[in-house]
Amino acid sequence: MAGETAAGEKKPGEKAPGKKKTGEKPAEQKAVGEKKKKVKKHHASRNPVLARGIGRYSRSAMYARKALYKRKYTAPETKIEKKKKEKPRATITKPVGGDKNGGSRVVKIRKMPRYYPTEDVPRKLLSHGKKPFCQHKRRLRASITPGTVLILLTGRHRGKRVVFLKQLGTGLLLVTGPLVINRVPLRRAHQKFVIATSTKVDISGVKIPKHLTDAYFKKKRLRKPKHQEGEIFDTEKEKYEITEQRKSDQKAVDSQILARIKKVPQLRGYLRSTFCLSNGVYPHKLVF
């Protein structure tokens, strides 16, 4: 009887709010959605109060009264969990070489750390506006536009007059001789170590290949020290070798620029010459 009445209590209790919801037409769809996600309308407390803070039934009795044995919910399986079922490879099998050749051994891919510091690193204070180099703002002087003739001041090509092509991602300037004129290849130059002249070559239609970025020009360093110090100095690249790709890129860019240089009289000879100071010539008085 108690069970029946309990059941009887639940059903009309649940149905009534259900009926109320179906009665309201605009709230129907919402109600349906709510039923799926939320618990339905909350029942009044099934634990009558004997005194303040004391209920009639114990914890376990309440478990039964609330039918929590029926109401065990798990969080819905999200896409991440579905993907996670594919566990990443934890180990790799490698062949055994050296003395005990033959056979294979199992090697962990992600190994435990080999060192735990005695003191934890203290939490750093928040800083404001300190950006890493890759996020710095790059500026370019107004006097430097594509096609400007620049005078290089440092490096092995100091004093040479060179044509500016574009500014690269790190802020360095991409520059070319052209090679046949003054032996300056496609190269990077630093804005600060360059004088911008007012002479400009019209480079409007010139297409510079997209793969000429900082990574292309960055110096390559071999770093594979195998704990044999005598050999380290030999394996590192001492001589820079011009790759075929550099040659082809140089040709591609220079051919376009040379045509435009030839149009301006005496410009070729100008680019071939080097800049120098002599007696009575003061840079602060010169108009470049």
Next chain:
Amino acid sequence: VFKRFVEIGRVAFISFGPHAGKLVAIVDVIDQNRALVDGPCSGVRRQAMPFKCMQLTDFVLKFPHSARQKCVRLAWEKENINEKWAATRWAKKIEAREKKAKMTDFDRYKVMKAKRMRNRIIKHEMKKLQKMSSKKGKKPKKQEKPEKPEKGQKSEKVRKAQKAPK
């Protein structure tokens, strides 16, 4: 000894001050150090100006002392002072100096090339004449003629070089 005098109507060149580089006419003398000066065609208002900043030119206009600006302007335009001034060597030197200061790096290169070519031509001619004179004994030869057309060529080249980029 002195050829240019401070007189009414003397055209002067202002060497320093806010109106540096302009021409004015002396309208009246105020005292030992200052003159009343007016430059209607050169953008200088009628004002007192110390003699120190004025440099006298060769031009003199005809108008009575303390004449008003209209008269000064008439006299100025009648004498065509602006054109006469531009034709003087003084003005040309000033202009050349300005151009030289404005030369860009490319212009300097072009001038260098032009100068070098000119000097080569002159040297070549000189050597020819020296050879001839050494061959024919010691006869003095006039060396002026071959130089003049070359000087004209050089100045043309230089002017072209400076005007082309502008």
